[in-house]
Amino acid sequence: GDSVTQMEGPVTLSEEAFLTINCTYTATGYPSLFWYVQYPGEGLQLLLKATKADDKGSNKGFEATYRKETTSFHLEKGSVQVSDSAVYFCALKENDYKLSFGAGTTVTVRA
Amino acid sequence: DAGITQSPRHKVTETGTPVTLRCHQTENHRYMYWYRQDPGHGLRLIHYSYGVKDTDKGEVSDGYSVSRSKTEDFLLTLESATSSQTSVYFCAISGGQGNQPQHFGDGTRLSIL
Numbered sequence: 001g002d003s004v005t006q007m008e009g010p011v012t013l014s015e016e017a018f019l020t021i022n023c024t025y026t027a028t029g030y031p032s033l034f035w036y037v038q039y040p041g042e043g044l045q046l047l048l049k050a051t052k053a054d055d056k057g058s059n060k061g062f063e064a065t066y067r068k069e070t071t072s073f074h075l076e077k078g079s080v081q082v083s084d085s086a087v088y089f090c091a092l093k094e095n096d097y098k099l100s101f102g103a104g105t106t107v108t109v110r111a
Numbered sequence: 112d113a114g115i116t117q118s119p120r121h122k123v124t125e126t127g128t129p130v131t132l133r134c135h136q137t138e139n140h141r142y143m144y145w146y147r148q149d150p151g152h153g154l155r156l157i158h159y160s161y162g163v164k165d166t167d168k169g170e171v172s173d174g175y176s177v178s179r180s181k182t183e184d185f186l187l188t189l190e191s192a193t194s195s196q197t198s199v200y201f202c203a204i205s206g207g208q209g210n211q212p213q214h215f216g217d218g219t220r221l222s223i224l
Contacts, residue, residue: 034212036215043217103153
C-alpha cells in the first residue's frame with residue numbers, strides 16, 4: 001500500500017541555518033504530496049503541496065519539489081528562524097479520501 | 112482557517128467509561144476524518160466519513176465507532192475506554208477531490224486513567 005518515509009529527528013539547528021527534511025514515498029499511482037506543520041499545542045496546518053511530477057510547492061520560505069524519478073518530496077528552507085520550530089509531516093494522497101502520513105520530524109531552531 | 116471545532120479540547124476519564132468526541136465543521140465539506148496522534152506513529156486514521164450516514168474504517172478502528180447524522184457533525188465514540196486509547200485526537204475535513212488537502216482541527220487531548 002501507499003506509504004511515506006521521512007527522516008527521523010529530532011533536528012536541531014541554529015538560526016539562519018539551512019534546513020532539509022527528506023521524504024520518500026511509495027505509491028502505485030500518481031499521488032498528490034503535502035507537507036504539514038504542527039506547532040506546539042496546535043493541529044496540523046498545510047504548509048505546501050504539489051500535485052504532479054516536477055511541481056514545486058512553496059510557502060513561508062519553504063520549498064519542496066515533486067520528484068517522480070526518485071519518489072521524493074524533500075522539504076527545504078534556506079534560512080530558518082526560531083519560529084520555525086515545529087513538527088513537520090510529509091503526506092501522500094492517492095485517491096479522494098485517504099491521506100498517508102510520515103512519522104513526523106521534530107525541528108528545533110536555537111537563537 | 113478552515114472552520115473546524117473539536118470538543119472537548121481536553122478530557123480525563125477512567126477505564127471502562129464511554130467517551131464521545133465531537134467534530135463540527137462550517138465548510139460543508141463532504142469528507143470528515145478522525146485520527147489519533149501518538150509519539151513515533153505520526154497520525155493514524157481511525158474512521159472517516161464520505162457523506163451523511165456513510166462511514167468506513169481506517170487503519171486503527173478497533174475499539175472506536177463513529178456517526179454522522181448531519182453534514183457538519185462527526186462523532187467519535189469509545190464505547191469502553193482503555194488506557195491504550197490515551198492519545199491526542201484530531202478531526203480533519205476535505206472537499207474530497209484528489210489534489211485537495213485535508214484541514215485539521217486543534218485536537219482533543221484524551222487521558223484514560
